[in-house]
Amino acid sequence: MGRYTGPACKICRRQAMKLFLKGDRCYMAKCPIETGRPPPGMHGQRRSKVSAYGVQLREKQRLRRMFGMQEAQFRLFFERALRTRGITGEKLLQSLELRLDDLVYRLGFAPSRRAARQMVNHGHIAVNGRKTTIPSRVLKAGDKIQVRDRQASRDYATRFMDIAESRGIPGWLQLRKAQFEGEVLHVPTREEIAPVVNEQLIVELYSK
Numbered sequence: 001m002g003r004y005t006g007p008a009c010k011i012c013r014r015q016a017m018k019l020f021l022k023g024d025r026c027y028m029a030k031c032p033i034e035t036g037r038p039p040p041g042m043h044g045q046r047r048s049k050v051s052a053y054g055v056q057l058r059e060k061q062r063l064r065r066m067f068g069m070q071e072a073q074f075r076l077f078f079e080r081a082l083r084t085r086g087i088t089g090e091k092l093l094q095s096l097e098l099r100l101d102d103l104v105y106r107l108g109f110a111p112s113r114r115a116a117r118q119m120v121n122h123g124h125i126a127v128n129g130r131k132t133t134i135p136s137r138v139l140k141a142g143d144k145i146q147v148r149d150r151q152a153s154r155d156y157a158t159r160f161m162d163i164a165e166s167r168g169i170p171g172w173l174q175l176r177k178a179q180f181e182g183e184v185l186h187v188p189t190r191e192e193i194a195p196v197v198n199e200q201l202i203v204e205l206y207s208k
Contacts, residue, residue, distance in 0.1 A: 107169065109147055171192060172192050
């Protein structure tokens with residue numbers, strides 16, 4: 001199945017929480033989650049008991065949708081985390097946060113992860129001085145992300161950096177606005193990671 005191209009707000013309504021898929025709109029009062037709109041579908045307002053499996057599935061879907069990933073790719077990230085020494089759920093979140101498209105979004109070069117992914121795909125971003133077009137590339141501590149020295153690229157990034165900085169750049173990242181550059185200072189700890197999900201439920205779901 002191909003990638004989802006429908007309304008982003010519909011995904012947030014289905015997951016009953018903000019996934020920050022539409023940039024500035026997610027911070028406005030007209031956000032569907034803020035206005036209390038029910039989940040999509042004719043049975044959206046119906047209350048039904050959710051099974052333990054349903055709770056685990058919902059948590060996985062929230063995280064997957066937040067990062068804009070297909071099931072096969074998300075499963076691959078989980079399997080890599082499973083093979084890595086440490087707490088599987090925490091390793092999964094760390095690898096997702098260190099994806100290039102997420103870092104471009106966190107640094108404020110793009111208003112959303114979807115826009116950041118497109119920015120990388122179109123060749124506007126360089127890592128350690130070399131152009132890259134792979135949004136799913138996982139970076140490590142010490143890696144530097146730059147907006148390439150092209151007028152169109154930097155004009156686009158300029159529109160969002162101030163907004164992102166006013167909302168706060170994560171402490172494990174450093175933004176150098178004048179150079180249109182960011183750096184991964186260290187791998188984020190669980191306390192420094194933004195997604196408000198229970199990753200242990202995801203581990204339990206995939207362990208069945």
